[in-house]
Amino acid sequence: MGRYILSRLAAIVPVLFVISLLAFGLEAITPGDTASLLLQAQGVDTITPAAIALKRAELHLDDPLPVRYGDWLLNALRGDFGRSFRSYAPVRTMYMERIGNTAILAGCAVLLGAVIAIPLGTLAAYRRGSIFDGAAQFVAVLGSAVPGFWVALVFIFFLSARLHWLPVFGSPTPKGIIMPALVLSLSNIAILTRLTRSAMLDILNREFVQVARAKGLSPRTITRTHVLPNAVVPILTVLGLEAAHLMTGAAVVEYVFAWPGIGKMAVDAALVRDTPVIVGFAVAAGLIFVTVNLLVDLAIATFDPRVRSV
Amino acid sequence: MSTLARLVSRRTLVRGIAAAAGVAILAACGDTATTPTTGASTGTVAPTVAGTGAAATRPGATMAASSVNATTAPAALATTGMTASSAVTAMTAPAAAAPGAVVFVAPPLTKLTTPSKGELRIALGFDFPAKLDALKDTHLTPYGMLETLARQNAQNKLEPWLAERIANVNPTTWRVTLRDAKFWDGAAVTANDVIAAFKKNWEAFPDLKGIISPDTKMTAVDARTVEFVTPQPSGIFPYALSLTSTAIHKPSMAGGTDAAIMTGPYKGTKLVVGSQLDLEPFKDHWAGIPPIAKITMKFVGDPNARILALQSGDTDMLYNFPAEAIKTLGPDIEASATPSGRGGLINLNVSRPFFADRAVREAFALGIDRTVLNSVGLDGKGTPATQMFPAVSGYDTVPLQGTDIARAKQLLDDAGWKPGADGIRAKGADKISFTILSYPGRADLTPYAVSMQSQLKALGFDIKVMEVQDIGAATKDGTFDAAMKSNNTLPTGNPLYEYNRLLIKGGGDNAGNYTNPKIENAVAQMRTELDPAKLRDLSLQVQQVVKEDVPVIFLTVTPITVAFRKGKIKGYVPNPNDSYLIDPTLSVS
Numbered sequence: 001m002g003r004y005i006l007s008r009l010a011a012i013v014p015v016l017f018v019i020s021l022l023a024f025g026l027e028a029i030t031p032g033d034t035a036s037l038l039l040q041a042q043g044v045d046t047i048t049p050a051a052i053a054l055k056r057a058e059l060h061l062d063d064p065l066p067v068r069y070g071d072w073l074l075n076a077l078r079g080d081f082g083r084s085f086r087s088y089a090p091v092r093t094m095y096m097e098r099i100g101n102t103a104i105l106a107g108c109a110v111l112l113g114a115v116i117a118i119p120l121g122t123l124a125a126y127r128r129g130s131i132f133d134g135a136a137q138f139v140a141v142l143g144s145a146v147p148g149f150w151v152a153l154v155f156i157f158f159l160s161a162r163l164h165w166l167p168v169f170g171s172p173t174p175k176g177i178i179m180p181a182l183v184l185s186l187s188n189i190a191i192l193t194r195l196t197r198s199a200m201l202d203i204l205n206r207e208f209v210q211v212a213r214a215k216g217l218s219p220r221t222i223t224r225t226h227v228l229p230n231a232v233v234p235i236l237t238v239l240g241l242e243a244a245h246l247m248t249g250a251a252v253v254e255y256v257f258a259w260p261g262i263g264k265m266a267v268d269a270a271l272v273r274d275t276p277v278i279v280g281f282a283v284a285a286g287l288i289f290v291t292v293n294l295l296v297d298l299a300i301a302t303f304d305p306r307v308r309s310v
Numbered sequence: 311m312s313t314l315a316r317l318v319s320r321r322t323l324v325r326g327i328a329a330a331a332g333v334a335i336l337a338a339c340g341d342t343a344t345t346p347t348t349g350a351s352t353g354t355v356a357p358t359v360a361g362t363g364a365a366a367t368r369p370g371a372t373m374a375a376s377s378v379n380a381t382t383a384p385a386a387l388a389t390t391g392m393t394a395s396s397a398v399t400a401m402t403a404p405a406a407a408a409p410g411a412v413v414f415v416a417p418p419l420t421k422l423t424t425p426s427k428g429e430l431r432i433a434l435g436f437d438f439p440a441k442l443d444a445l446k447d448t449h450l451t452p453y454g455m456l457e458t459l460a461r462q463n464a465q466n467k468l469e470p471w472l473a474e475r476i477a478n479v480n481p482t483t484w485r486v487t488l489r490d491a492k493f494w495d496g497a498a499v500t501a502n503d504v505i506a507a508f509k510k511n512w513e514a515f516p517d518l519k520g521i522i523s524p525d526t527k528m529t530a531v532d533a534r535t536v537e538f539v540t541p542q543p544s545g546i547f548p549y550a551l552s553l554t555s556t557a558i559h560k561p562s563m564a565g566g567t568d569a570a571i572m573t574g575p576y577k578g579t580k581l582v583v584g585s586q587l588d589l590e591p592f593k594d595h596w597a598g599i600p601p602i603a604k605i606t607m608k609f610v611g612d613p614n615a616r617i618l619a620l621q622s623g624d625t626d627m628l629y630n631f632p633a634e635a636i637k638t639l640g641p642d643i644e645a646s647a648t649p650s651g652r653g654g655l656i657n658l659n660v661s662r663p664f665f666a667d668r669a670v671r672e673a674f675a676l677g678i679d680r681t682v683l684n685s686v687g688l689d690g691k692g693t694p695a696t697q698m699f700p701a702v703s704g705y706d707t708v709p710l711q712g713t714d715i716a717r718a719k720q721l722l723d724d725a726g727w728k729p730g731a732d733g734i735r736a737k738g739a740d741k742i743s744f745t746i747l748s749y750p751g752r753a754d755l756t757p758y759a760v761s762m763q764s765q766l767k768a769l770g771f772d773i774k775v776m777e778v779q780d781i782g783a784a785t786k787d788g789t790f791d792a793a794m795k796s797n798n799t800l801p802t803g804n805p806l807y808e809y810n811r812l813l814i815k816g817g818g819d820n821a822g823n824y825t826n827p828k829i830e831n832a833v834a835q836m837r838t839e840l841d842p843a844k845l846r847d848l849s850l851q852v853q854q855v856v857k858e859d860v861p862v863i864f865l866t867v868t869p870i871t872v873a874f875r876k877g878k879i880k881g882y883v884p885n886p887n888d889s890y891l892i893d894p895t896l897s898v899s
Contacts, residue, residue: 032780040751040782041440042447044555047782048818050516087440087583094583153614160622168619169608255611258433260585264611268584271779 005298012290016283020076023282024069027275034061034273038085041272059085072279081283082276084269091280095262099284102261104172105253106246108181113188114239120189121196125204136193143190152183152256170257180257184250188242195238199231206230229303236303240296247292248285413477414460414548416470416489422598426591428898429604430879432891433616433625438609439587442578444559444569445514451554453607454576454589454600454892459486459504459558460551462803462887466651466704468549472499472558472573472596476551481543481840486551488534491596493560493571501530507558510569515555517818520810521802522550543838545845549802554889575600575894585609589892601881601897620873626898627874629891632753633691636871644876647691647869648884649702651800654687654695654758654865656746657785657793659822663740665791669725670742671860675711676718677769678762684866686761687754693867698808698853699799700867702886706846708853710864718769727770735770743772744791749781752796758865759794785821793821796868800887805849809833812862813852824861 035055039047056062060071072082081091117139124136159179160168170180203209204227212222251263262281269277439449450456459473470476475487491499505528512524527539540547550556559569575597576589587607591600608625610616617635619625620643636645658665658674665671680694693700697707727735727742735742746763748756756777763773778784785793797819799808811817814833815825832848832855839845856862870884881895 031783033783033786036782037780042449044448044515044517048517048520048816050519054516084440084583088443088446089441089583097582149612153612153618156615156618156622160624161618164622168615168622168624169610256615258585258608258610258615260582265584 008294015290016286019282019286023279027278028065037272081280084277085274086272091276095284098260098262102247105180108177109184109246110243112181112185113192117189117192118196121193122200124197125200136197140190140194143186148183149252149256155179170259180253180259184253199234203227203230232303233300236296236299240292244289244292247288414470416474426603430602430898431625432607432627433610433619434607435613440583442581444557448554451889452891455572455574456557457573458552458556464883464885466803466886468803476548482540484538484547486536489596491573492594493573494577494592495571500533501536503560504536504558511555518555543840545840546804546806549804552802597894600894626878629872631871633869633871634689642876643873645873647871649700649867650870650888651886652798652868655795656863657821659790660824662791664742669721673718673721675860675863676714677766679713683758683761687757691869695864695867703800705805708857710857729770734772745774745776746792747784747790748777748794755794806836809852828855
C-alpha cells in the first residue's frame with residue numbers, strides 16, 4: 001500500500017507540469033491584451049500605447065513565452081508562484097489566505113449533500129415507487145435543473161431580505177455558511193441521490209443479495225454487510241469528484257454571497273488576464289483533484305479488497 | 311443524475327460564470343470615472359481675481375469659458391488692463407499672485423472636532439482597489455485615501471483640495487500653497503514631498519507627460535509652497551492637478567519605490583483583494599477628525615445580491631447599481647439617480663468605405679432615437695445626449711444631431727446611397743453593412759447597440775452587434791467599423807482633456823484614428839492659449855467640427871445611482887465627476 005501511495009504521489013508531478021504548461025499556453029493565445037486589461041482594472045482612464053508599453057515591460061510580457069514559462073517553472077519549483085499582475089501580492093499567499101474559506105464551504109456542501117442524498121437515495125431504492133422515491137426523483141431533477149445563482153437569490157430574498165434570519169453575505173460562521181453551503185450542495189444532492197438510488201437498486205438485484213435473503217439473514221444485516229459496502233464504492237468516487245469540483249468551481253456562489261474563495265479569485269483574475277493567478281489556480285485545481293482522487297481511492301480500498309490487491 | 315440534467319447544470323454554471331464575468335469586467339473597465347462619487351464639499355470654487363479681493367465666479371456661467379477662464383492669467387490681465395510683462399514683474403513678489411491673476415482658493419474650512427463614531431457598510435459591484443499603493447492603483451481617491459492638490463466639486467468647478475491656494479502668477483508659472491496637512495505617518499506634507507510625488511507620477515503614468523510636461527520645473531519656494539514653471543503656457547495645468555495620476559503620496563520607507571503613505575481622511579486597514587476593504591479614520595487629517603469610526607466595503611459581484619443586502623440591512627449604502635432597481639427598493643430606502651459626466655458614445659472608423667462619407671455618419675447620428683436608448687439601457691434614468699458634454703458639466707456646448715429620420719434619408723439619397731432589393735443602402739459596390747463592437751463592462755452599451763441595430767434598419771443600415779471582452783484590443787488594429795464606449799467627459803473639469811483623447815490623432819480614446827486639421831489646429835491653440843474668450847471660441851469651434859464631421863456619435867448621459875437606508879447617512883452630495891465617494895462631509899447616524 002505504501003508503494004502504491006508513493007507511486008500515486010509521484011504521478012502528481014508530471015500532471016501538474018502538464019497542467020501548468022497548458023494553462024500558460026492557453027492564457028497566452030487568448031485574445032485580449034493583458035497590459036490593456038490590467039490598466040483598465042487599475043483605473044487608468046485612457047489607455048495609451050505608452051502606458052501599455054510600460055506595463056508590458058514591467059510584467060516582462062514581451063519576453064518569449066518559453067522564457068516566461070521557464071522563469072515561472074524555476075521559481076515554482078522553489079515554491080514561489082509569482083506575484084499577481086493586478087494586486088502585486090504573492091500568488092501563494094493569495095491562495096493560502098482563501099483556500100481555507102473554500103475548503104470550509106466545499107466541505108460543508110459535501111457533508112450536507114451526503115447527509116441528505118445518501119439516506120434519501122437509499123430510501124428511494126428500498127421503497128421503489130413510494131413517496132420517498134418520488135421525492136428523490138424530484139430533488140434530483142430540481143437540483144440539476146435550477147441554476148445555483150437563482151436559488152441563491154431566492155434564498156437571500158426570503159431568508160435575508162424578508163425574514164432577516166440569515167446574513168446576505170456569506171462568512172465562515174455558523175449562520176453565514178448555511179445559505180452558501182446549501183446552494184452549493186444542491187447539484188451535489190441531485191447527483192448523489194440519483195446515484196445512491198441506482199447503485200442500491202443494482203446491488204439489491206444481485207444474486208449474492210438474493211442468496212443472503214434465501215439464507216434467512218435479516219434485511220438489516222444484508223444491508224449492512226452486503227449492500228452498503230458494495231454501493232459505497234461508486235458513491236465515494238462521485239462524492240470525491242464532487243468535492244474537488246466544489247473546491248474549484250464555486251465561483252458563482254462565491255460571487256453572489258461575496259465569499260472570499262479561490263473560485264471567485266480565479267474568475268476575477270481571468271477577466272484581467274492576471275496570468276500568475278490563473279496559472280496558480282490551474283495548478284491548485286490540479287493538485288486538489290489529484291489529491292482528492294488519491295484519498296478516494298484509498299478510502300475505496302478499505303471497502304473493496306479487490307482494489308487493495310491491485 | 312441524467313446526462314441531460316448534468317449538462318443543464320454545467321451550462322448553468324457556465325452562464326453564471328459569464329454573468330459573473332460581466333460584473334467583474336465592470337471592475338476591470340473602471341476608470342476613475344466609473345468610481346463612486348462623493349460627498350463633495352459644498353464650498354464654493356473660488357477662482358478669485360488677485361488684487362480685486364473679490365471672489366469672482368468666472369464670467370459666463372458656461373463651462374467652456376469658465377474652465378479656461380480660471381486658469382488663465384491673461385484672462386484676468388485683460389480684466390484689469392494689465393499686460394503680460396507687468397504680470398511677470400508682479401510675479402517676482404514671493405507667494406503673491408500678480409495683481410489680476412486668477413487664483414483658486416479653497417473654501418473656508420471648519421475643522422471637525424467631534425470624535426469619530428458609527429460604522430458605514432458599503433456594497434460595491436466594481437472599482438475595488440487591488441493594492442493600497444497610489445502608483446499601482448488609481449482607485450484610492452473615491453475611498454477617501456488618496457488626495458490630489460485640486461479636485462472638482464459637485465458643480466464640476468475646480469477647487470484646491472490638498473492645496474489651499476493655486477495661483478497663476480505669470481502665464482507659465484503656477485504657485486501652489488499646501489494646506490497644513492499631514493501624511494498618515496504623522497509627517498507634514500511639504501513642498502519637497504509634492505515634488506517627489508510628481509516625479510514618481512510621471513514615471514508611473516506615462517500619459518501624464520502629455521498633460522503636464524515632464525520638463526516642468528518644480529521649486530520648493532518654502533516648506534508649503536511649490537512653484538511649477540511649465541515650458542509653455544498651459545491652460546489645463548491647474549485642472550490636471552485633480553487627476554488621480556497627480557496625487558500626493560510617499561513611500562512607506564524612505565527611498566522606497568511604493569506609494570503606500572497617503573493623506574486622505576480614511577486609511578485602509580485591511581484589504582482582501584476583490585472582496586473587502588476596511589477603512590479607519592486618520593485623526594490628523596487637515597479637515598479634522600473624520601466623522602465615521604469604521605468603514606467596511608464589500609465587493610458583491612451580483613447586483614441583485616447587493617440590492618437585497620441593502621433591503622435586509624446587511625449593508626448601509628449602494629453605489630452605482632442598475633437604475634431600474636430604484637423603483638423596487640421600498641419605502642425605507644432613499645435612492646437617487648443624478649446625472650454624471652459619464653456617457654455612452656460610438657466611435658466611427660472613418661477609414662471604412664461607408665463611414666468615409668460624412669453623409670452616412672450624419673445620417674447615422676440623425677437616425678438614432680436616444681430616448682429609446684435611455685429607456686432600454688438606463689430605464690429612463692439617464693438623459694439623451696445631443697451634445698458632447700452633459701449639462702452638469704457647465705461647459706458651453708454646440709447642439710449636435712438629434713433624431714430626424716427624414717433628413718437622414720434625404721442626406722443618404724443625395725449622397726447616392728440608395729436602398730437595394732434587400733432594403734440595405736448601397737453605393738456602387740459599397741453597402742452600409744457594418745458591425746458595432748460593444749463590451750459587457752458597461753451594462754448599458756450592448757442594449758444601445760442592439761436598439762440602434764433595429765432603429766437604423768428602417769434607414770437601410772445593416773448592422774451586426776458583437777460583444778467583446780476587451781474593446782481596446784478589438785479596436786487596436788483599426789479594422790473595426792464602429793465601437794461603443796462609455797466615457798467620463800469630466801476628468802480635470804476642462805473640455806480640453808476630452809478633445810485630446812477623443813479627437814486628436816493618437817489620442818487614447820480615438821479608436822478610429824480620426825484626424826481633422828481644423829480640430830488639430832484648434833486644440834493645439836487651446837493647449838497654450840490663455841485668453842478665456844479665445845478658449846471658449848476654440849472649444850466651440852471643435853464642437854462645431856464634431857457636429858459637421860460626426861466622427862463620434864454621442865448617445866446618453868449615464869446617471870449616478872446611490873441608495874441608502876433612510877436616516878443612516880448624512881452629508882452625501884452626488885458629484886458628477888464620479889471620482890469621489892468618501893470624504894469628511896459624510897457621516898452616519
